[in-house]
């Protein structure tokens with residue numbers, strides 16, 4: 001009965017592979033502790049720094065402040081959004097067919113980690129489900145826009 005001797009080791013190997021795979025995925029799943037920590041911190045920072053203009057529920061304010069909920073701009077320009085949080089934006093931009101011309105002030109005092117937490121929050125709220133956006137990825141994006149002039153008067 002050779003098969004009896006082979007099956008248990010095979011099951012053992014299968015269990016190890018399964019455990020390894022689920023371990024690797026756990027940081028990406030929306031209930032991993034790291035994701036939740038980013039998300040909750042990001043939510044607090046959003047309320048503190050962004051919701052005045054974009055509103056708590058992300059709807060923005062008519063033609064003055066663009067919406068974050070359901071924004072085609074946000075979907076297509078994640079790197080630019082990351083840079084915009086630090087440096088602001090003075091160029092007009094179009095969200096869902098509507099042009100916005102008010103400048104958005106930058107917030108240069110936010111750390112790379114805080115920006116990662118904010119983008120994790122906004123990209124997993126309303127109708128977005130992009131998962132955790134890690135600080136190392138955010139730092140890489142930020143280094144590409146380093147040296148831009150900060151829009152607005154919220155200097156460090």
Ligand code: HEC
Pocket residue numbers: 046049050051052053054064065066067068071073074081084085089090091092093095100101102103104105107118122
């Ligand atoms: C003083 C008001 C104000 C604050 C505070 C502010 N924004 Fe903005 N935001 C704007 C305006 C105005 C624009 C449009 C900018 C332009 O047209 O140049 C904009 C544009 C954006 C956009 C791109 C357009 C869109 O709707 O998809 C995103 C994303 C965004 N802001 C996110 C944030 C986040 C996140 C924060 C907080 C860290 C923040 N904003 C803080 C006013 C603000």
